[in-house]
Amino acid sequence: MSAIPAPISSPEREWSLPSRGKTGMLNLILAESAIFTIFVISYIFYLGKSLSGPTPVEILHVPILDTICLLSSSLTIHFAVAALRRGKSKAFLFWWGATLALGLKFIEGTAADWYQMIYRENFSIKTNLFGTTYYSLVGLHASHVTVGLIGLSLVFLLALAGKVKQQHAERCEVFSLYWHFVDAVWVVVFTVVYLVGR
Amino acid sequence: MVSQSLPQAGAFGEHAQSAPWLERAHEWVVTVDHKRIGLMYITYSLLMLVVGGVEATLMRIQLAVPDAHFVSPQVFNVLFTMHGTTMIFFVTMPILFGFANYLVPLMIGARDMAFPRLNAFSFWMMAFGGLLLYFSFVGGSGLYGAGSAPDVGWWAYAPLTAKAFSRGHSTDYWTLALLVSGIGSIGTAINLVATILCMRCRGMTLGKMPLLPWLNLVMAGMVLAGISPLTAAQLMLCIDRYLGGHFFDTQAGGSAVIWMHFFWIFGHPEVYILVIPAFAFASEIIPVFSRKAIFGYPIMVAASVAIAFISFSVWAHHMFAVGMPSYGNAFFVLTSMLVGVPTGIKIFNWLGTMWGGKIIFATPMLFCIGFVFQFLIGGLTGIMVAAAPFDWQLTDSYFVVAHFHYIIVGAILFTIFAAFYYWYPKITGRMMSETLGKWHFWLFLIGFHLTFDFMHIPGILGMPRRIYTYLPGRGWGIWNMIVTIGVFFQIVAVAIFVVNLIRSYYRGEPASNDPWDAWTLEWSASSPPPAYNFAVLPEVKSRRPLWDLKHPEDPDWKYE
Numbered sequence: 001m002s003a004i005p006a007p008i009s010s011p012e013r014e015w016s017l018p019s020r021g022k023t024g025m026l027n028l029i030l031a032e033s034a035i036f037t038i039f040v041i042s043y044i045f046y047l048g049k050s051l052s053g054p055t056p057v058e059i060l061h062v063p064i065l066d067t068i069c070l071l072s073s074s075l076t077i078h079f080a081v082a083a084l085r086r087g088k089s090k091a092f093l094f095w096w097g098a099t100l101a102l103g104l105k106f107i108e109g110t111a112a113d114w115y116q117m118i119y120r121e122n123f124s125i126k127t128n129l130f131g132t133t134y135y136s137l138v139g140l141h142a143s144h145v146t147v148g149l150i151g152l153s154l155v156f157l158l159a160l161a162g163k164v165k166q167q168h169a170e171r172c173e174v175f176s177l178y179w180h181f182v183d184a185v186w187v188v189v190f191t192v193v194y195l196v197g198r
Numbered sequence: 199m200v201s202q203s204l205p206q207a208g209a210f211g212e213h214a215q216s217a218p219w220l221e222r223a224h225e226w227v228v229t230v231d232h233k234r235i236g237l238m239y240i241t242y243s244l245l246m247l248v249v250g251g252v253e254a255t256l257m258r259i260q261l262a263v264p265d266a267h268f269v270s271p272q273v274f275n276v277l278f279t280m281h282g283t284t285m286i287f288f289v290t291m292p293i294l295f296g297f298a299n300y301l302v303p304l305m306i307g308a309r310d311m312a313f314p315r316l317n318a319f320s321f322w323m324m325a326f327g328g329l330l331l332y333f334s335f336v337g338g339s340g341l342y343g344a345g346s347a348p349d350v351g352w353w354a355y356a357p358l359t360a361k362a363f364s365r366g367h368s369t370d371y372w373t374l375a376l377l378v379s380g381i382g383s384i385g386t387a388i389n390l391v392a393t394i395l396c397m398r399c400r401g402m403t404l405g406k407m408p409l410l411p412w413l414n415l416v417m418a419g420m421v422l423a424g425i426s427p428l429t430a431a432q433l434m435l436c437i438d439r440y441l442g443g444h445f446f447d448t449q450a451g452g453s454a455v456i457w458m459h460f461f462w463i464f465g466h467p468e469v470y471i472l473v474i475p476a477f478a479f480a481s482e483i484i485p486v487f488s489r490k491a492i493f494g495y496p497i498m499v500a501a502s503v504a505i506a507f508i509s510f511s512v513w514a515h516h517m518f519a520v521g522m523p524s525y526g527n528a529f530f531v532l533t534s535m536l537v538g539v540p541t542g543i544k545i546f547n548w549l550g551t552m553w554g555g556k557i558i559f560a561t562p563m564l565f566c567i568g569f570v571f572q573f574l575i576g577g578l579t580g581i582m583v584a585a586a587p588f589d590w591q592l593t594d595s596y597f598v599v600a601h602f603h604y605i606i607v608g609a610i611l612f613t614i615f616a617a618f619y620y621w622y623p624k625i626t627g628r629m630m631s632e633t634l635g636k637w638h639f640w641l642f643l644i645g646f647h648l649t650f651d652f653m654h655i656p657g658i659l660g661m662p663r664r665i666y667t668y669l670p671g672r673g674w675g676i677w678n679m680i681v682t683i684g685v686f687f688q689i690v691a692v693a694i695f696v697v698n699l700i701r702s703y704y705r706g707e708p709a710s711n712d713p714w715d716a717w718t719l720e721w722s723a724s725s726p727p728p729a730y731n732f733a734v735l736p737e738v739k740s741r742r743p744l745w746d747l748k749h750p751e752d753p754d755w756k757y758e
Contacts, residue, residue: 128450
């Protein structure tokens, strides 16, 4: 019962606003970027300041295969959303599943790497300043990948049950923004940790 | 008057009035309605305001005379830590979020926030964050000792927070409380931005949006970029304390100064996160009680955005005494002074709005006039301490304490009181008592000035902050006594305010939909608004849609 009467003379003007889901996700990405920025800054600030070994070059192996997997999963999730928008649910299922598999390969790589370092080489978050910053930065990213994987699997299971339809394309796209963000952050983390910092 | 002809919709929850209390309480707990969540934020903050106020009062009693033994040094440390943390994170932020929650959808002609469930989630995260903080009083040392609340100061500088210097779990409760409530704040900010950008009614372009949603948009953007660094720093502190990390551990090469940087890169924008919604209240209330449209609307928006950007480059003016290189000091002096420019523009705009207006000195307007005056003085002492050499003399003294209380109490709290008197009729359907309101205003004004004007002086005389007592013969005693006397004026004033809030709810004069003859959309809904806000979503053509409605012969949209 608004007191504002609809104007009589005004024709139906064009009135379009941005999508809520995308705006919300972009804002979350902004907030997350700020968190990552602080961790990246502290990683760079503490480079070479550890009082004891090991140093990055002694212990880090560049995860090239994992990086390729993660980055290409951005492409597959894009294909998945595009397929869903055209209503091709088989293709969606394939590409979404591929994204999930590539993400799992990445996290498996990180886990194996960490297992090797923590249990074989006795290099943990407590060892030195480098250990603290390395495990927190890479761990922060890995935890974001894990959250993404949970979301991916949820949608994958729903899609297997035939519950993901064309009208859900926008929601999947909103989720894909998060996944693209996780990939983009990895580009920064990879550059800082494995290229510049080594 | 036009307002009388506005149709009355049924008040929300007529059914709820008759339901048993358990059912009503359940409805509030599970609600996703932006108005109810807003009211829960406000109520929660008012309760916390009392708690934080009691802590402040205890400190002031201790400091009233030299060599006092009212509380022990250990308790004093707890008091100033909890007072600061409570007032910033669990009073001022949630109360502003509460008003934003309540008002933004109504003012942009929407039926709810963009994500109602996220909204409820954010509120409860904040609420339980506060409970976590206060649980430390009983659980701070775990099961093997008496409780101990955090006592590391609200900045929690390293290495005070290291395991070695902060035994037990009090610091953990502090960290986790801020982490949890920070997640809630980020949720609310995401929600506000999405609501304001994506839910505006037809015709409300960004240039036609009222200033309150505009400034809350700026505030929410700042929360996203400003609270997140705090969240990151708290994560690092958790890693240090729980996993044995070395971020802030100087013995392993870590840096205590980097905590300061991380804290203040949050801490200074935080001040503007709090003050920009205060500007928003003033920018809505001053025009209505001056009977003029806001002066310089586009400049007002531009100045707010400018403040938001500049405020992210001033943080290290809190650290002049730490020993930064001279170019660092010079940079932060210049940026800090630069904030004064857009802020000054705003003050001139409010004065320009009042200038030549037909000013009505109702209680909301009185508080806003107090705000403009006190904000100016607080800003001027801010310019003083922004000069690094001056700051070296006065840093960590009571002068600084007086300066930032001038902003937080004199500016922010004053506009919050104004907002209560202004929007109370919309929220409850009844007016607050003007007589009690004027008593509240004058007593609080006197108390405020007694406390915080005179607090500058012991600071200049060299009294450091956070000391639990001082020796006689320093010349600080008389000033501290005056400061403490002012506190009791403030207590009486706030008590009158609380009485007014409760009494007006039952016996206040019934309010029409538009008791102030105002211009923004919330006054077109009934008082209180129905759960759905607007049966027909409104369409606007100017910044003052209700003016257009009331004055069809001379509508605003012809000129904007």
